[in-house]
Amino acid sequence: MPAAASGSRTLGRDLLGLALIALVGLGGYWLFPDNLAFLTRVISVALLVLSLDLIVGYCGIASLGQGALYGAGAYAAGIACVHGITDPVLLILIGAAAGAVMGLLMGAIMLRAHGLPQLVLSIAIVQLLHEAANKASSITGGSDGLSGMSPAPLFGVFEFDLWGRSAYLFGLGLLLIVFAVLRFVTRSPFGMICRGLKEDPLRISALGIYAFPVLLNMFVISGTVAGMGGALAAIATQVVGLDSVSFEVSANALVMLVLGGIGHLYGALIGTVIFMALEHIVAAINPFHWMTLVGAVLIAIVLFAPRGLSGTLDELARLLTRNRWGAGR
Amino acid sequence: MSPVFEVSGLSKAFGGLKVNSDISLAMNEGERLALIGPNGAGKTTFVNLVTGRIPPSAGSVHLAGEDITKLGAVKRVRRGLVRTFQVTRLFPDLTPEEHVVMTILQRLGRATRIFARFHGDSAATDEAAEILATLGLTEVARRKVATIAYGQQRLLEIAIALAQRPKVLLLDEPAAGVPSSDTPRIEEALASLPASLAVLMIEHDMDLVFRFARRVVVLAAGELIFQGLPAEVARDPKVREAYLGSYAHAGS
Amino acid sequence: MQTALSIAVDALAYGMALFIICIGLSLTMGLMRVVNLAHGAFAMIGGYIASYAARDLGLGYAFGIVLAMIGTVLIAVPLERLLYRRIYDRSELSQVLMTIGITFCVIGITNYFFGPTLKTIPLPAELARSVDLGFRGIAGHRLFVIASGLVVAGGLWFLIERTGFGIHLRAAVENAPMARALGIRTEIIYAASFALAIGLAAFGGVVGAEFLPIEPYYALRYMVTFLVVVSVGGAGSIPGALAACLLLGAIDVTARYLVPDFGNFFFYLAVILVVCAFPRGLMGRAQ
Numbered sequence: 043m044p045a046a047a048s049g050s051r052t053l054g055r056d057l058l059g060l061a062l063i064a065l066v067g068l069g070g071y072w073l074f075p076d077n078l079a080f081l082t083r084v085i086s087v088a089l090l091v092l093s094l095d096l097i098v099g100y101c102g103i104a105s106l107g108q109g110a111l112y113g114a115g116a117y118a119a120g121i122a123c124v125h126g127i128t129d130p131v132l133l134i135l136i137g138a139a140a141g142a143v144m145g146l147l148m149g150a151i152m153l154r155a156h157g158l159p160q161l162v163l164s165i166a167i168v169q170l171l172h173e174a175a176n177k178a179s180s181i182t183g184g185s186d187g188l189s190g191m192s193p194a195p196l197f198g199v200f201e202f203d204l205w206g207r208s209a210y211l212f213g214l215g216l217l218l219i220v221f222a223v224l225r226f227v228t229r230s231p232f233g234m235i236c237r238g239l240k241e242d243p244l245r246i247s248a249l250g251i252y253a254f255p256v257l258l259n260m261f262v263i264s265g266t267v268a269g270m271g272g273a274l275a276a277i278a279t280q281v282v283g284l285d286s287v288s289f290e291v292s293a294n295a296l297v298m299l300v301l302g303g304i305g306h307l308y309g310a311l312i313g314t315v316i317f318m319a320l321e322h323i324v325a326a327i328n329p330f331h332w333m334t335l336v337g338a339v340l341i342a343i344v345l346f347a348p349r350g351l352s353g354t355l356d357e358l359a360r361l362l363t364r365n366r367w368g369a370g371r
Numbered sequence: 372m373s374p375v376f377e378v379s380g381l382s383k384a385f386g387g388l389k390v391n392s393d394i395s396l397a398m399n400e401g402e403r404l405a406l407i408g409p410n411g412a413g414k415t416t417f418v419n420l421v422t423g424r425i426p427p428s429a430g431s432v433h434l435a436g437e438d439i440t441k442l443g444a445v446k447r448v449r450r451g452l453v454r455t456f457q458v459t460r461l462f463p464d465l466t467p468e469e470h471v472v473m474t475i476l477q478r479l480g481r482a483t484r485i486f487a488r489f490h491g492d493s494a495a496t497d498e499a500a501e502i503l504a505t506l507g508l509t510e511v512a513r514r515k516v517a518t519i520a521y522g523q524q525r526l527l528e529i530a531i532a533l534a535q536r537p538k539v540l541l542l543d544e545p546a547a548g549v550p551s552s553d554t555p556r557i558e559e560a561l562a563s564l565p566a567s568l569a570v571l572m573i574e575h576d577m578d579l580v581f582r583f584a585r586r587v588v589v590l591a592a593g594e595l596i597f598q599g600l601p602a603e604v605a606r607d608p609k610v611r612e613a614y615l616g617s618y619a620h621a622g623s
Numbered sequence: 624m625q626t627a628l629s630i631a632v633d634a635l636a637y638g639m640a641l642f643i644i645c646i647g648l649s650l651t652m653g654l655m656r657v658v659n660l661a662h663g664a665f666a667m668i669g670g671y672i673a674s675y676a677a678r679d680l681g682l683g684y685a686f687g688i689v690l691a692m693i694g695t696v697l698i699a700v701p702l703e704r705l706l707y708r709r710i711y712d713r714s715e716l717s718q719v720l721m722t723i724g725i726t727f728c729v730i731g732i733t734n735y736f737f738g739p740t741l742k743t744i745p746l747p748a749e750l751a752r753s754v755d756l757g758f759r760g761i762a763g764h765r766l767f768v769i770a771s772g773l774v775v776a777g778g779l780w781f782l783i784e785r786t787g788f789g790i791h792l793r794a795a796v797e798n799a800p801m802a803r804a805l806g807i808r809t810e811i812i813y814a815a816s817f818a819l820a821i822g823l824a825a826f827g828g829v830v831g832a833e834f835l836p837i838e839p840y841y842a843l844r845y846m847v848t849f850l851v852v853v854s855v856g857g858a859g860s861i862p863g864a865l866a867a868c869l870l871l872g873a874i875d876v877t878a879r880y881l882v883p884d885f886g887n888f889f890f891y892l893a894v895i896l897v898v899c900a901f902p903r904g905l906m907g908r909a910q
Binding site for chain 1: 422444445448449453454456460461462465469473474476477478481482483484485486487488489490492531535
């Protein structure tokens with residue numbers, strides 16, 4: 043049966059993709075043993091960018107406030123850890139739950155508006171939380187950051203050591219699981235409707251489907267993923283700073299997503315890795331050069347590659363195969 | 372028999388401008404009614420009022436005995452009032468099969484399931500295959516909509532509507548933009564619509580109207596000026612005036 | 624009573640400074656449909672030019688303002704031709720990304736040339752001293768900003784509602800192809816409005832420097848504030864922008880006086896409430 047065949051083909055492709063991510067991840071582990079803390083941060087941010095892709099890429103809602111969801115997860119996990127809940131898996135789940143709740147709130151507010159006011163709401167929400175986290179310093183540590191966490195060994199066995207080996211492998215495992223689940227979710231009936239809403243909301247409503255609950259669900263899923271990313275950062279660095287719930291982190295996430303390609307889960311990963319690697323190198327030399335470079339790249343993407351790296355690669359691949367077909371005839 | 376669809380005294384004014392005034396019509400099960408009218412007669416406004424896209428200034432809409440005047444667009448669809456679009460509104464990157472499966476899943480209440488495979492619902496897939504076959508779309512069922520002919524896209528619009536199992540179907544210019552070589556396929560599809568379905572067709576193409584409808588209403592300047600048999604419509608002086616202006620008087 | 628009055632004057636002056644900067648953004652967004660997040664970068668460039676002219680060259684405040692407006696427009700016009708023109712009909716997201724990119728570049732380049740330190744614009748003696756209102760003195764600079772805001776609001780209203788340019792502009796916005804068919808050179812209209820918006824931004828950047836100090840991160844730090852204010856007011860509406868600036872300026876200044884450790888909390892709380900209540904902005908047009 044053709045449907046089953048296409049099903050097993052996509053399953054094969056997914057497994058291949060997951061294997062590739064695992065391979066690259068493990069490669070990083072062997073190649074850069076001294077930079078594992080940085081690589082863990084990359085994974086944490088990759089989760090944030092994936093979560094943003096669900097909103098921007100799959101639902102077509104522009105957001106510059108995704109840091110609200112990431113920060114909610116980071117602070118929830120951090121505060122829980124300080125208060126004696128130290129099991130890392132449990133902390134990730136706490137972060138996920140906090141992100142989900144924040145996603146529900148954020149979605150409920152943002153979906154009241156459209157276009158520019160919607161974008162402004164996303165900014166206002168993350169800024170509001172930033173100020174609240176700053177003000178509530180007795181709980182969050184304020185501008186000094188929240189510290190004093192000591193997560194228990196993973197599964198009771200693997201200590202979170204100074205080199206961050208456990209944290210990195212833990213993060214890589216988490217990323218693989220989340221990625222697999224998101225591949226499934228984006229291809230579910232729900233995922234299809236989301237993409238439909240992005241392209242033509244009127245058509246979807248003419249099918250008898252309400253947009254609001256569908257989009258709100260996506261906000262909750264997105265919050266769950268972002269919250270896990272935040273919780274991972276909290277566990278790995280054992281510090282939660284105000285910058286985790288900020289406009290800057292939100293804007294950077296959007297830039298990474300656009301760089302990699304909106305609406306592709308792989309694009310989100312590629313964009314994060316390239317952006318953060320470059321930042322790691324260039325910003326260490328001079329942070330202002332880094333800003334100039336990011337600015338120039340953004341302008342170039344809008345002018346020359348609006349579909350991001352992965353979209354552009356797709357297009358190139360399509361052109362190449364078409365040429366081969368043409369030559370064969 | 373009580374009508375399955377009834378519009379009474381429906382009016383819409385934008386500021387002082389009356390675009391629809393006091394429109395009343397009723398349809399029984401299995402009716403084939405055509406609504407015609409010159410450009411600017413208020414047909415689009417009428418469709419928007421009936422489907423709940425804009426609220427009326429006055430009047431009511433009943434579907435299967437229920438007053439749906441106050442209901443939103445989505446609720447009306449769920450109660451069985453389904454429309455097609457004058458300009459094709461399809462997803463260019465999806466296949467016809469995916470469009471129809473999505474529609475069937477919605478009817479079955481499974482369209483927004485998160486933990487399910489879109490392509491894994493065999494009941495929906497089988498039904499979609501059946502509907503696409505009746506409209507002759509089997510061959511292109513798995514090609515992206517962007518790559519199939521416009522006439523086939525129009526047929527897909529009808530397929531989607533059928534997959535919703537409507538009580539009343541609003542066809543908004545089903546043959547608009549279709550090359551004349553393809554219109555027979557559309558007509559064939561229209562002829563094979565379920566016999567019990569009430570169909571209201573809004574159309575410019577008079578040939579199509581005469582072959583399809585058993586009753587015609589004419590809208591001009593926001594008012595219904597004629598209701599009757601297709602054979603009578605061309606002889607009606609008010610209709611001639613609406614379409615031909617004063618020229619009609621000069622000619623007669 | 625004294626405190627209440629000085630808060631009120633500061634709030635009014637701050638709101639007016641915001642208005643002078645933001646009204647240009649509101650016009651580009653409402654009339655030309657471009658989300659120009661780099662607007663604040665142009666205000667900042669104006670501030671730098673004025674600081675250089677008034678402080679380093681000793682040319683005086685008034686001359687600094689004029690130079691700042693001319694210089695910023697001269698920098699902006701090539702950008703309009705090279706970059707902005709390509710995004711007039713693109714999606715909001717593209718516009719946001721491109722203009723954030725421009726902002727980042729401006730910040731990096733500014734820092735390269737002028738360094739990360741704060742730049743002051745020395746006030747002339749007339750504006751630095753306080754003006755006696757009989758029962759109380761008020762800083763002359765505050766009065767100057769308030770008066771400037773009123774002049775800008777009135778002047779723009781007159782320009783758009785009462786002059787030939789305004790008629791052409793509104794025609795080009797309502798229906799560009801029709802306007803072109805009538806012989807209106809829309810690209811010149813757009814370029815002129817863009818230059819006007821940038822000139823006002825530079826003016827606002829200079830006179831508002833007492834509230835929003837000039838440094839490289841200015842463009843990013845206040846980018847959000849400007850965008851928020853315009854959106855709350857309803858893009859393209861002069862009274863809307865004025866109302867939003869005065870309202871949010873008042874909330875911001877008052878909260879900073881009374882509950883300083885809350886930062887911008889109440890500002891953004893007000894933004895969320897207003898946008899939820901008026902999703903199209905205070906005086907936005909129905910779409």
